[in-house]
Amino acid sequence: MLSHHIVSAYDDELKSLTLRIAAMGGHAERMVDLALSALIHADLALARKVIADDAILDEAQREIDTQTISMITRRQPLADDLREIVGAIRISADLERVGDLGKNIAKRAFVVGHSLDRMSAIRGLEALVDLALTQLKDVLDVYASRSVERLVAVRDRDEQIDAIYTSLFRELLTYMMEDPRNITPCTHLLFCAKNIERIGDHATNIAETIYYIVTGEQLPLNRPKEDRSHVVTVEPHSPA
Amino acid sequence: MLSHHIVSAYDDELKSLTLRIAAMGGHAERMVDLALSALIHADLALARKVIADDAILDEAQREIDTQTISMITRRQPLADDLREIVGAIRISADLERVGDLGKNIAKRAFVVGHSLDRMSAIRGLEALVDLALTQLKDVLDVYASRSVERLVAVRDRDEQIDAIYTSLFRELLTYMMEDPRNITPCTHLLFCAKNIERIGDHATNIAETIYYIVTGEQLPLNRPKEDRSHVVTVEPHSPA
Numbered sequence: 001m002l003s004h005h006i007v008s009a010y011d012d013e014l015k016s017l018t019l020r021i022a023a024m025g026g027h028a029e030r031m032v033d034l035a036l037s038a039l040i041h042a043d044l045a046l047a048r049k050v051i052a053d054d055a056i057l058d059e060a061q062r063e064i065d066t067q068t069i070s071m072i073t074r075r076q077p078l079a080d081d082l083r084e085i086v087g088a089i090r091i092s093a094d095l096e097r098v099g100d101l102g103k104n105i106a107k108r109a110f111v112v113g114h115s116l117d118r119m120s121a122i123r124g125l126e127a128l129v130d131l132a133l134t135q136l137k138d139v140l141d142v143y144a145s146r147s148v149e150r151l152v153a154v155r156d157r158d159e160q161i162d163a164i165y166t167s168l169f170r171e172l173l174t175y176m177m178e179d180p181r182n183i184t185p186c187t188h189l190l191f192c193a194k195n196i197e198r199i200g201d202h203a204t205n206i207a208e209t210i211y212y213i214v215t216g217e218q219l220p221l222n223r224p225k226e227d228r229s230h231v232v233t234v235e236p237h238s239p240a
Numbered sequence: 241m242l243s244h245h246i247v248s249a250y251d252d253e254l255k256s257l258t259l260r261i262a263a264m265g266g267h268a269e270r271m272v273d274l275a276l277s278a279l280i281h282a283d284l285a286l287a288r289k290v291i292a293d294d295a296i297l298d299e300a301q302r303e304i305d306t307q308t309i310s311m312i313t314r315r316q317p318l319a320d321d322l323r324e325i326v327g328a329i330r331i332s333a334d335l336e337r338v339g340d341l342g343k344n345i346a347k348r349a350f351v352v353g354h355s356l357d358r359m360s361a362i363r364g365l366e367a368l369v370d371l372a373l374t375q376l377k378d379v380l381d382v383y384a385s386r387s388v389e390r391l392v393a394v395r396d397r398d399e400q401i402d403a404i405y406t407s408l409f410r411e412l413l414t415y416m417m418e419d420p421r422n423i424t425p426c427t428h429l430l431f432c433a434k435n436i437e438r439i440g441d442h443a444t445n446i447a448e449t450i451y452y453i454v455t456g457e458q459l460p461l462n463r464p465k466e467d468r469s470h471v472v473t474v475e476p477h478s479p480a
Contacts, residue, residue, distance in 0.1 A: 076316040107470040180476035230347040236420035
């Protein structure tokens with residue numbers, strides 16, 4: 001029999017793992033939020049901060065990897081706890097990638113500069129980031145609360161993200177056709193939009209992982225189709 | 241003491257895991273190769289095949305996840321074998337994502353159509369795919385042979401991929417400025433190029449995982465910087 005002391009130390013380790021994931025999640029959310037702000041306001045000092053902050057997530061992921069491997073080796077966990085530990089490995093990989101995508105948005109602030117001012121596309125980007133961050137925040141709340149029934153809302157929101165992304169894609173192509181000077185900034189905005197859409201996908205991955213941790217089953221939702229931007233075509237026409 | 245019988249059954253399980261990863265790798269390589277072919281030749285039947293084939297990788301990843309969790313639970317492996325198992329989880333996630341990226345390229349064949357014929361950009365895309373697939377093939381060979389000293393070449397090639405990607409990015413922007421009819425197809429080609437560059441990144445991830453499996457250490461290579469496309473600007477000028 002394990003003594004109470006050992007069991008409780010194990011629980012503490014699982015709890016510290018959960019807290020680390022939550023901290024990574026909060027950090028990733030902030031990075032994406034600040035990256036968009038840097039992009040919109042051409043705030044290059046802020047962009048530099050976001051770029052530098054990505055190292056914190058990389059380090060956090062490495063620490064979680066080390067901690068989880070050590071826990072499996074020392075504790076030889078059985079099914080439930082093992083799902084918890086393997087789940088933490090997966091979620092931290094998704095969050096690390098969200099940080100990369102945020103950093104990539106921040107980097108584009110240097111090229112897009114002030115060319116954003118006259119574009120309504122920025123409202124589309126803001127709407128996209130709002131949805132993706134709500135998505136991320138919600139799955140992290142479910143990770144803390146284990147209320148997996150709330151994961152259904154995540155799927156519906158992912159469909160909204162895809163719809164906004166596809167319409168933004170079309171809008172940006174139209175701007176590019178109206179004026180060749182828009183081509184460079186709009187191309188970078190297209191990649192920013194794609195990054196945000198990917199952040200929504202990572203939130204969906206995390207939702208699937210949480211469901212697996214809690215139930216041991218695959219999430220019984222049909223994963224929504226990928227966005228429809230790959231079929232978007234816009235034909236040139238004379239500017240209005 | 242474990243009987244010889246049990247130990248050997250365990251070795252067989254590890255071997256079957258390694259073979260499954262190798263099979264996933266071969267499948268992912270083929271998907272990317274055929275996706276580019278579908279794109280270049282506007283071969284929509286081939287594109288549909290690539291899109292359908294992605295399900296095989298998704299299923300393979302789920303099977304590997306189930307197998308690995310079951311192995312950890314039943315076998316309670318110690319450090320070396322645990323690295324092997326956790327490594328398999330990571331590599332299969334990278335390969336599944338390579339398949340997604342290949343599928344996304346195939347989907348764009350429907351929009352790009354025959355507009356590729358007159359573009360030299362296609363040579364850039366081919367060069368990019370050649371490098372990324374060589375990269376993937378090489379890391380999968382190292383996975384089979386465990387000759388980790390060969391992983392250094394992987395880093396150098398990733399730098400070449402980034403350089404070609406950045407130059408292709410600039411070239412595609414130039415085409416877009418020359419003729420607004422190029423904007424839609426070139427935008428989709430930009431995303432194809434980005435997908436291929438990401439495949440190179442996944443190969444680098446796999447290289448890092450293999451090094452970790454074999455040595456228990458982080459790969460002592462400075463991960464190359466991300467591509468430089470995020471700083472590319474092209475100014476409009478009168479067509480020649």
